[in-house]
Amino acid sequence: MLNGRFGIHGGQYVPETLMSAIGELEEAYSHYRNDPGFQEELAALLHNYAxxxxxxxxxxxxxxxxxxxxxxxxxxxxxxxxSHKINNVLGQALLAKYMGKTRVIAETGAGQHGVAAATAAALMGMDCEIFMGQEDIERQRLNVYRMELLGAQVHAVTSGTRTLKDAVNETMREWTKRVADTHYVLGSVMGPHPFPTMVRDFQxxxxxxxxxxxxxxxxxxxxxxxxxxxxxxxxxxxxxxxxxxxxxxxxxxxxxxxxxxxxxxxxxxxxxxxxxxxxxxxxxxxxxxxxxxxxxxxxxxxxxxxxxxxxxxxxxxxxxxxxxxxxxxxxxxxxxxxxxxxxxxxxxxxxxxxxxxxxxxxxxxxxxxxxxxxxxxxxxxxxxxxxxxxxxxx
Amino acid sequence: MSKLQQVFSKGKAFIPFITAGDPSLEVTERLMFKMAEAGADLIELGVPFSDPIAEGPVIQAASERALAAGVTTDKILAMVGRMRKSCQVPVALMTYVNPIFTYGTERFLKKCQAVGIAAVIVPDVPFEEREELLPFCPTYGVDLISMIAPTSNRRIRMIASEAQGFIYCVSSLGVTGVRHKIGSIVEQMIKQVKEVKEIPCAIGFGVSQPEQAKELARFADGVIVGSAIVKIIGQYGAGCVPHVVEYVRSMKNSIN
CATH class of the missing domain: 3.40.50.1100 (Rossmann fold)
Known part of the structure; x- marks a missing residue:
């Protein structure tokens, strides 16, 4: 239980189906976080693009x-x-590209993270699917259209409270269905290790x-x-x-x-x-x-x-x-x-x-x-x- | 000795899953009796959670129905205790880690022992986090069931070496739900398990048809069916019992 702990918090409480993907991500991230080539490319993107x-x-x-x-x-x-969301998505999308992934999926609440993820995916030529609560889709129509304009497919989540929490549930479910070519661009310092550490580093x-x-x-x-x-x-x-x-x-x-x-x-x-x-x-x-x-x-x-x-x-x-x-x-x-x-x-x-x-x-x-x-x-x-x-x- | 040994001692095991409290705890109790009579060797009883991330739409909807009807962990445990006084079918609880942790892990497992629950299946506690539950399991005689998935690969040996009771083999990627084809990968997974340890392997996720169950029973020790049964319950509500019984009987017959 040592991995990704912050005091008693953190950990990796996800279904077995996702453990290999999370292990692969952990390995890739611990490699590239110290890789000068990766860090230079990210710094250039943050400067020239963001x-x-x-x-x-x-x-x-x-x-x-x-x-x-x-x-x-x-x-x-x-x-x-x-918003600040671009800092994280450029880092994760670049990492996904280095890992050979061709598709990214993401949850979004207000749509800021979804727009940022769709943007990074467009820039890097990756497929992108966004999961968003039905309630939030109604609150943030403009961002939905923006994501679609960027080439992403937006899925309405109608389970539970139809907001951010349910969008995370649905994105995790989608990741368990298709892990080989897909990276889950989690939008915040949450979720299983290594996300809280990785997203914090990018932010x-x-x-x-x-x-x-x-x-x-x-x-x-x-x-x-x-x-x-x-x-x-x-x-x-x-x-x-x-x-x-x-x-x-x-x-x-x-x-x-x-x-x-x-x-x-x-x-x-x-x-x-x-x-x-x-x-x-x-x-x-x-x-x-x-x-x-x-x-x-x-x-x-x-x-x-x-x-x-x-x-x-x-x-x-x-x-x-x-x-x-x-x-x-x-x-x-x-x-x-x-x-x-x-x-x-x-x-x-x-x-x-x-x-x-x-x-x-x-x-x-x-x-x-x-x-x-x-x-x-x-x-x-x-x-x-x-x-x-x-x-x-x- | 594990309470689960008898489950796999009389040939291939049929393991139905239902969500406790869907549509009511009374119906759940009747279903457990009748499914045992119809040949269920172990009943996997779901303690509903607000955010079941390993479930497909069918079991998600059942969880929502059960919670909306006011079911709680305490009410479910009390019902199992009542039921087991007159019915000896072993019961495994399936739930997520938060309802257990929030209830108090030790308190939860102690109550499981008191009402005669044989095992717990907790999909969001992978091998790496097993210390969350495992330290209390032997104390209260409750097995923690390990899951393996088509993506487990090298992890299978590690998981199998420490597994107890039986291994829950997830047949395909994704969440629970009915699927028409189940790949041969699960056969390979079971082979890898048996190389490490002689422990029963039951296949779940996507099984719905008798012919499919029969095919899987060639290499598996048991077959777990959830969504197909929960669908029947969703369709017939309080009147579901005879329909579920008929289904369980046909599935049990097909594997033996």
């Missing part, structure tokens, strides 16, 4: 308005395809850049890092290079939906308990018989009943803090950033912004906070309009 490094933007007006800590935004929303470019950029601009490390957490890939990407820096507070913002006292929430660390699901031991929203609970958030990307095993460990050790943010707080932050800085954030990222708005005023002016703006909000405009009682066509 547009990295992403900007570290000083939010001067927000800082002045909140009258506390100095606020920087890590602009992952400016990456090609509009850790975010924090590495932040460290460099901030040292250049301020000559010092930040006091607080903020990121939203569903599965937790953008958060771990930002945190990873700072875990060994004890002076840096790491704060993950979970989706509380309609509140952590309601049943309509997706705040896994705040309300969940220890369990084993989707290949990993971690925290899950579930009942006392271990049935996974239906979760809810306005954000399709955070609407997931589990959290990556490394976050579970960071919570256990107290190294990172996890706080719940409601739909209402996130929507207000979504509108706030649009109006104050002229940047429309993804509703996922707005959860991190909401907490920044809460704590920045109480911080000293010489303190520095970095918020991961993990994605752009164009995809959410219709849903926010609906939340405010307006119907617009997309």
């Amino acid at each position: 547009g990295r490094p992403s900007l570290l933007y000083f939010a001067e007006k927000m800082t002045a308005d909140l009258n506390g800590a100095k606020i920087y935004l890590k602009r992952e929303d400016l990456n090609h395809t509009g 850790s470019v975010i924090g590495r850049e932040v460290k460099q950029q901030l040292l250049q601009k301020e000559g010092r490390l930040p006091d607080v890092l903020l990121a939203c957490v569903g599965g937790g890939s953008n958060a771990i990407g930002l945190f990873y290079d700072f875990i060994a820096e004890p002076g840096v507070r790491l704060i993950g913002c979970e989706a509380a939906g309609r509140g952590i006292d309601s049943t309509e929430t997706a705040a896994t660390i705040t309300t969940g308990t220890l369990g084993i699901f989707h290949g990993m031991k971690s925290y899950f929203c579930q009942d006392r018989y271990g049935q996974i609970a239906p979760v809810y958030s306005i954000s399709a990307g955070l609407d997931y009943p589990g959290v990556g095993p490394e976050h579970a460990q960071l919570h256990d050790t107290g190294r990172a803090e996890y706080v719940p943010i409601t739909d209402h707080e996130a929507v207000e932050a979504f509108e706030y950033l649009s109006q104050v800085e002229g940047i429309i954030p993804a509703i996922e990222s707005a959860h991190a912004l909401a907490y920044a708005i809460k704590i920045a005023p109480a911080m000293r002016k010489d303190q520095i906070m970095v918020v991961n703006l993990s994605g752009r909000g164009d995809k959410d405009v219709a849903a926010i309009a609906r939340y405010r009682g307006e119907q617009i066509d997309v």
Whole structure:
């Protein structure tokens, strides 16, 4: 049980049918992560295709308005395809290509990961099939069309709660049917080993850049890092290079939906308990018989009943803090950033912004906070309009 | 001695799978009695899970029906205890690791022993994670059944060497469900097992027709049928018992 453990969390709890594919992936990844040719090709793709490094933007007006800590935004929303998801998919698609795979499959919630996976597949000439909950397809029509435009086939998942969790179930089922030529591009730091480690490595470019950029601009490390957490890939990407820096507070913002006292929430660390699901031991929203609970958030990307095993460990050790943010707080932050800085954030990222708005005023002016703006909000405009009682066509 | 030895001692074993609580626990209890009478040598009883990632649409739907009807782990264990007072057919529970872990692994296996359950089959606990369950199994006399799949290749020797009770041979890639053709690969898999250890091998995933079962029984020690039976239950609901009995009888006859 040593493989891929983060404290007591992680592991490889998948059916026997998948074990050889996971073993093959583990072997290939441990080889190529140290292969200079692979790393150079990936770095070139991230630079020339995804547009990295992403900007570290000083939010001067927000800082002045909140009258506390100095606020920087890590602009992952400016990456090609509009979110941090591209960092991971380029890494995994390239790895799949090196492994001789010709087809990739992926789950998606909001559609950001699906769009990114379809993009990487188009670029590398691979077949691509995306599994998406029926409910999310209705919430994110634009992204569905975008994936199809990129040449991917989108399958509607109609089982269970018809959201991200069920999309993961269905993609795993599809992988068990066809493993020889197919790689499963998992979208977050979750699932069986090696995914949590591999996805974290591919996303850790975010924090590495932040460290460099901030040292250049301020000559010092930040006091607080903020990121939203569903599965937790953008958060771990930002945190990873700072875990060994004890002076840096790491704060993950979970989706509380309609509140952590309601049943309509997706705040896994705040309300969940220890369990084993989707290949990993971690925290899950579930009942006392271990049935996974239906979760809810306005954000399709955070609407997931589990959290990556490394976050579970960071919570256990107290190294990172996890706080719940409601739909209402996130929507207000979504509108706030649009109006104050002229940047429309993804509703996922707005959860991190909401907490920044809460704590920045109480911080000293010489303190520095970095918020991961993990994605752009164009995809959410219709849903926010609906939340405010307006119907617009997309 | 393993409670499962008698299962394979009287010729080829027929092992039907049903989901507990689909459509109700009362019907499940009656089905277990009647399937035993009709020749079932071991009953694989599914404890439904909200997210059964190894199941195809038929058993997924049965799990949803059972959970919607309010079945719980406690109610299922109590029913098995009741049933086994008057029916001696061995029972293996099939479920996912989370319902066991969340219930408390030791508490779960202790209750299994108390109600006379012979074995547990947990598809999302592969060989590498067996320590999650295995340490408690001998204490409570419950076998942890190992699975092998067409993709297992070199893993077969490793898995077989530590297997107990019987080996569940997954006949084809993918999830549970009815298939028309089952490749010869499973015959090779069983051969590899027997080179390492003399342990019964039962084939599951995709078996539905008597002729198919007969063909598989040439080289397998047992045949497991799930989706085909669960489909009948889904079709007839509370009135399914005679239809299932007829099916079980025809399958049992075909393999012996």
